[in-house]
Amino acid sequence: MVDVQGTVADGFEPVRDAFVENFTRRGDRGAAVTVYRDGRPVVDLWGGTDWRRDSAQIVRSATKGPAAAVLHLLQQRGVLDLDAPVGTYWPEFKAAGKERVLVRHLLTHRAGLPALDVPLSPAQALDGVSGPAALAAQAPAWEPGAAHGYHAMTFGWLLDELVRRITGQRLGEWFADEVAAPLGLDLWLGLPPEQAHRVGPLAEVAAPEPPAGQGLRVRVKPEVAGAYRDPASLTRRAFSAIDPAPDENAPDYRAAGLPASGGIATARALARFYAALIGEVDGVRLYVPATLTAARSEESAGPDRVLVVPTRFGLGYMLHSPSSPMLGPGSFGHPGRGGSLAFADPEAGVGFGYVTSGLQKSVTSDPRAQALVRAVRGCL
Numbered sequence: 080m081v082d083v084q085g086t087v088a089d090g091f092e093p094v095r096d097a098f099v100e101n102f103t104r105r106g107d108r109g110a111a112v113t114v115y116r117d118g119r120p121v122v123d124l125w126g127g128t129d130w131r132r133d134s135a136q137i138v139r140s141a142t143k144g145p146a147a148a149v150l151h152l153l154q155q156r157g158v159l160d161l162d163a164p165v166g167t168y169w170p171e172f173k174a175a176g177k178e179r180v181l182v183r184h185l186l187t188h189r190a191g192l193p194a195l196d197v198p199l200s201p202a203q204a205l206d207g208v209s210g211p212a213a214l215a216a217q218a219p220a221w222e223p224g225a226a227h228g229y230h231a232m233t234f235g236w237l238l239d240e241l242v243r244r245i246t247g248q249r250l251g252e253w254f255a256d257e258v259a260a261p262l263g264l265d266l267w268l269g270l271p272p273e274q275a276h277r278v279g280p281l282a283e284v285a286a287p288e289p290p291a292g293q294g295l296r297v298r299v300k301p302e303v304a305g306a307y308r309d310p311a312s313l314t315r316r317a318f319s320a321i322d323p324a325p326d327e328n329a330p331d332y333r334a335a336g337l338p339a340s341g342g343i344a345t346a347r348a349l350a351r352f353y354a355a356l357i358g359e360v361d362g363v364r365l366y367v368p369a370t371l372t373a374a375r376s377e378e379s380a381g382p383d384r385v386l387v388v389p390t391r392f393g394l395g396y397m398l399h400s401p402s403s404p405m406l407g408p409g410s411f412g413h414p415g416r417g418g419s420l421a422f423a424d425p426e427a428g429v430g431f432g433y434v435t436s437g438l439q440k441s442v443t444s445d446p447r448a449q450a451l452v453r454a455v456r457g458c459l
Contacts, residue, residue, distance in 0.1 A: 083126035085111075090458055094122045097454035101447040102127055106286035108437030109134070109279065110418075111346035112451050115354035115430035118361075122455075123347060128436070135265055135277045135345045136434045137327055139415030140231065142342030144422075145266060145352060146238050147186055147374070147395020148258060148365065149250050155370050159245055161186070161394070165237075168244045169211075175218035184223050185230075185237045186395040187378040191219025192237065193230045193385050194316035201325040205335040207249065210236030220313065221384070227392065228313060228384030231416075232320035235339025251336040259348075261363050262355055266348040269336030278343055280328045281417075284437035286446065303387045317385045340415075349432025353412060353423035357430070371425065375411035386442065396422075403443040406431070406456055417441060420448035427459055 081102040087095050094114065101107040109127035111134065113120060125132055153159035159168075161183045166173035172180070177190075184190040195210075196217050203209035214236055220228075230237070242250040251268030259266055270278065306314035325332050327341075335341055355365045356374070366374065379392040391398040396411040405412060405422045406429055412422020417438035423430050433448045 081126050085124035088121040091121050093457055094454040097450045098124050105447045106284050107447050108284050110435040112433045113346040113350035114455055115350045117428040118354055118358050129279050133277055135343050136436050137281055138342050138344050138419040138434055139340050141413050141415035141419040141421045142340055144396055144413040146338035149242055149254055151370050151374055171215040174216055180223040187392050188227045188230050189224050191221045191223045192233050193228045195320045198320055198322035204321040211240035226384055227379035229386045231317045232339050235337045239338050250338045264348040264352055266344040268338055268342050270333040270343050279436050281436055281438055286439040306387050314385050346432040346434040349421035350430045354430030357423045357425040414443050418445045
């Protein structure tokens with residue numbers, strides 16, 4: 080029996096049932112889930128191995144949603160134009176045929192820079208300089224804007240350098256001052272040393288085989304599995320931009336806060352963040368209506384040159400689709416490879432966050448997160 084703690088509002092008891100079943104049937108290890116509705120928490124649960132109320136964890140690509148918010152807020156404040164060429168703010172980026180890469184192309188995975196010509200070492204990946212310099216120098220893999228392909232790791236270096244050029248701060252520093260502090264979020268793109276004790280190790284966990292067709296997994300289709308195995312494929316190269324793979328449990332990795340994959344958060348913070356994108360939370364609202372509309376408007380859809388299957392993206396956010404199911408057609412957010420998921424659904428007034436320490440072999444749709452999403456849907 081797993082010791083699940085926390086609270087659920089009346090009518091949301093099925094979410095607790097699904098959370099318990101994640102441990103008893105779906106191989107979860109230590110995890111938390113939080114749901115906000117109309118600016119107030121209605122689910123706040125945690126449990127499992129070495130998990131406490133204030134435990135936080137690396138959320139991998141669920142980091143991309145908070146990172147994208149920095150660009151939207153800079154645009155909202157009039158200091159960034161999403162339709163300007165990246166080179167307007169970062170002159171060195173114009174090299175090798177990238178003069179027409181727009182800021183919005185970075186957010187929509189259309190820049191043609193999903194992989195590096197030469198992978199970075201773990202030390203280079205964390206130094207804040209080598210990644211942006213490599214991307215500024217290399218040519219795009221396709222005509223910018225003409226197609227989309229998931230920028231799994233490069234997304235972070237691109238956004239980080241752009242924010243630094245505009246504000247003088249690293250993206251994680253700006254987020255801490257302008258987003259996390261006003262909302263009281265335990266969500267860091269660069270873990271402070273004094274918070275290190277709250278973050279346990281990530282570890283791979285076995286899971287039962289999911290039902291056929293429920294979301295994108297490496298093993299679902301032969302062509303997807305082949306793309307991950309082939310060292311020369313854009314897929315493999317995109318996910319191997321750091322070689323050898325970094326130790327995500329190492330203090331230096333956690334402190335670096337890579338904006339594509341290195342964010343650390345509680346489920347509570349992720350749900351609260353997304354709730355504040357779509358409405359007021361304790362007096363704070365992040366996006367004005369026009370920004371919210373832009374963030375979740377479809378910018379990229381169809382075959383993904385990296386993930387191989389069809390995907391949908393807004394400006395920095397994945398959109399609800401068969402390969403990345405969320406609550407409904409208007410949902411926007413981001414999964415983290417291996418488990419985590421965070422999103423908002425404006426029509427339902429929902430902000431959702433799920434965080435786990437047990438990595439399974441999911442890419443954009445984890446069976447544990449999906450079980451929780453189905454339970455939430457049934458409660459509305």
